[in-house]
Amino acid sequence: DAGVIQSPRHEVTEMGQEVTLRCKPISGHDYxxxxxxxxxxxxxxxxxxxxxxxxxxxxxxEDRFSAKMPNASFSTLKIQPSEPRDxxxxxxxSSARGPAFFGQGTRLTVV
Amino acid sequence: DxxxxxxxxxxxxxxxxxxxxxxxxxxxxxxxxxxxxxxxxEGPTFLISISSIKDKNEDGRxxxxxxxxxxxxxxxxVPSQPGDxxxxxxxASVYNQGGKLIFGQGTELSVxx
Numbered sequence: 001d002a003g004v005i006q007s008p009r010h011e012v013t014e015m016g017q018e019v020t021l022r023c024k025p026i027s028g029h030d031y032x033x034x035x036x037x038x039x040x041x042x043x044x045x046x047x048x049x050x051x052x053x054x055x056x057x058x059x060x061x062e063d064r065f066s067a068k069m070p071n072a073s074f075s076t077l078k079i080q081p082s083e084p085r086d087x088x089x090x091x092x093x094s095s096a097r098g099p100a101f102f103g104q105g106t107r108l109t110v111v
Numbered sequence: 112d113x114x115x116x117x118x119x120x121x122x123x124x125x126x127x128x129x130x131x132x133x134x135x136x137x138x139x140x141x142x143x144x145x146x147x148x149x150x151x152x153e154g155p156t157f158l159i160s161i162s163s164i165k166d167k168n169e170d171g172r173x174x175x176x177x178x179x180x181x182x183x184x185x186x187x188x189v190p191s192q193p194g195d196x197x198x199x200x201x202x203a204s205v206y207n208q209g210g211k212l213i214f215g216q217g218t219e220l221s222v223x224x
Contacts, residue, residue: 004154033211043155043200043214056211091154099145100212102154 004103006092012109018080021106023092024073033100034067034077035091043091049075082110114138115203117215124222130188132218134201137182141203145212146175146186149198158199159186162206191222 005024013019025032033048047057052069060067064083069075079086089107093100116135124130132146142163147155161168161175161184168175174187188195198219202212 035214042216045211045213048211093154097206099157099160101157102147104152104154 004092004094004101006090006103006106008106009104010107010109012111013082015083015110016081017110018078019082019086019108019110021077021090021092021108023075023077023103025075025092025094026101027073029094029096029101030072031095031097031100032069032075033093033095034075035093035102037089037091037105046077079108082108084110086110113216114141115201115213115215117199117201117218119218120216121219121221124191124220126193126222126224127190130186130191130195130220130222132186132188132199132201132220134184134186134215135182136184136203138203138213139182140205141213143204143206144175144177144184145202145204146173147200147202147214148195149200149217155200188220191220193222193224196220196222 007022030051034046035043037043046059047067048055049069067077087109089105091102091105093102114137145160146158148158149155159170159173159175161177166177177184198217200217201215204212
């Protein structure tokens with residue numbers, strides 16, 4: 001298996017634009033997580049899904065953030081409109097209980 | 112409200128010696144603990160885990176110890192190698208929540224030749 005695949009690896013966008021981050025989890029994993037890493041807050045959980053259903057989105061910072069999982073092999077995290085303070089590395093991870101396995105991350109820069 | 116804390120931002124160790132990384136937690140509901148290793152520009156990589164029914168788990172050079180009464184866990188790396196230089200994250204979860212991990216802030220380990 002190729003592991004968790006995220007795209008793009010890097011994204012630079014202007015403030016106010018819509019940003020969509022993509023994730024393909026490991027096949028057979030029924031949990032999917034979106035994390036964000038910043039210097040100030042470290043690695044924080046934004047939202048997680050079980051069997052494509054959002055279970056806990058209490059970490060989503062505000063309504064500008066939304067996440068979907070239309071099927072077991074694909075998830076998106078959307079920011080609309082983006083702001084400079086959204087600049088961070090966004091990680092997707094998946095698990096089948098037990099340890100979560102992470103993708104390489106998307107480095108988002110909002111200018 | 113930081114439920115998982117790594118109080119040492121950095122640690123420097125000589126090659127061949129033991130590295131000990133520490134982690135404290137506050138939520139007594141946590142029953143599954145993990146350590147991840149992270150290199151720059153990569154995602155965290157799972158290293159080792161321990162369930163709360165155990166107090167020790169070993170995998171090669173890596174051993175994790177859990178002290179539930181003190182709400183403390185540690186990762187021992189013996190012997191340390193330069194390739195171990197990375198940021199180490201402690202994480203905790205409630206197992207039946209399917210791996211919803213709460214991370215510490217990380218400790219940057221530097222192993223010097």
